Amino acid sequence: MAYQTHEGRTAVVTGAGQGFGRVIAVELAARGADVAVLDLNDAPETVAEIESLGRRTVSIKVDVSDPAQVKEARMRVDAELGVADILVNNAGVYPFRDFFDLDYDYWRQILAVNLDSQFLMAQAFAPGMRDGGWGRIVNLASNSLGLAVPALTHYMASKGGAIGFTRGLATDLAPYGITVNAVAPTASRTPGGEANIAEEILDGVANMQAIKRSGVATDIVGAVCFLSSDDSAFVTGQTIMADGGLVRL
Numbered sequence: 489m490a491y492q493t494h495e496g497r498t499a500v501v502t503g504a505g506q507g508f509g510r511v512i513a514v515e516l517a518a519r520g521a522d523v524a525v526l527d528l529n530d531a532p533e534t535v536a537e538i539e540s541l542g543r544r545t546v547s548i549k550v551d552v553s554d555p556a557q558v559k560e561a562r563m564r565v566d567a568e569l570g571v572a573d574i575l576v577n578n579a580g581v582y583p584f585r586d587f588f589d590l591d592y593d594y595w596r597q598i599l600a601v602n603l604d605s606q607f608l609m610a611q612a613f614a615p616g617m618r619d620g621g622w623g624r625i626v627n628l629a630s631n632s633l634g635l636a637v638p639a640l641t642h643y644m645a646s647k648g649g650a651i652g653f654t655r656g657l658a659t660d661l662a663p664y665g666i667t668v669n670a671v672a673p674t675a676s677r678t679p680g681g682e683a684n685i686a687e688e689i690l691d692g693v694a695n696m697q698a699i700k701r702s703g704v705a706t707d708i709v710g711a712v713c714f715l716s717s718d719d720s721a722f723v724t725g726q727t728i729m730a731d732g733g734l735v736r737l
């Protein structure tokens with residue numbers, strides 16, 4: 489059992505059905521939090537792991553880019569676990585597509601899932617944190633912003649937006665005891681990574697890192713736990729590159 493740094497906390501993790509989100513949700517539970525598991529799909533493995541740790545959980549099927557569904561999810565979390573004081577905006581998609589094959593609808597779809605969702609979730613859950621006088625919001629970014637990876641313009645725009653959103657929101661929420669930070673992974677062998685990222689890109693990126701192996705689902709959880717705990721009380725508006733030492737800020 490990990491240190492109980494999150495004892496008594498209630499966390500919401502989006503995209504917690506698999507990949508980074510699943511590991512984050514389970515580790516927050518291991519550290520003492522009750523955890524709401526939000527995903528487009530059912531998330532039975534995540535739920536079973538959290539329950540096996542003796543923590544309370546609720547699994548909510550939700551499209552986090554849909555304003556009405558996000559509001560409904562907030563009400564279910566309140567009803568089933570109580571007011572959340574940690575939000576991890578992890579849900580995201582990263583299909584590669586050449587700029588000349590993008591159209592506006594597709595662009596909007598990527599921006600909606602990766603960036604609008606972070607706004608919608610923060611609007612839904614920050615008021616409860618404000619009222620409680622303590623909160624932690626962690627947004628998923630990407631180290632691709634610091635690289636020349638082809639066919640990712642739409643994705644890089646969304647993740648650049650996530651970093652800007654993090655910086656702005658950090659200032660607005662600081663008076664209420666809420667910190668807002670981002671974590672930027674590298675190209676990683678999660679289920680989504682293996683489905684979307686070509687082997688030569690996974691290997692090529694790994695070879696440019698100081699630590700020369702591809703990222704895996706467990707590689708960012710320590711950074712997320714730090715940023716969602718009391719240990720990071722004086723850290724806000726930052727982006728931690730949890731990327732094997734590739735992009736340096």
Ligand SMILES: NC(=O)c1ccc[n+]([C@@H]2O[C@H](COP(=O)([O-])OP(=O)(O)OC[C@H]3O[C@@H](n4cnc5c(N)ncnc54)[C@H](O)[C@@H]3O)[C@@H](O)[C@H]2O)c1
Nearest residue numbers: 503505506507508527528551552580630675676678680681
């Ligand atoms: N894996 C990588 O190489 C990598 C690198 C940098 C950043 N990231 C970021 O990390 C985050 C998680 O990535 P991952 O690799 O674990 O992905 P993944 O595809 O393995 O898992 C993502 C989860 O999010 C869920 N999801 C997708 N769209 C959703 C929506 N609209 N509403 C609710 N849930 C939704 C999916 O159902 C899935 O369970 C994303 O924000 C991604 O951009 C990933």
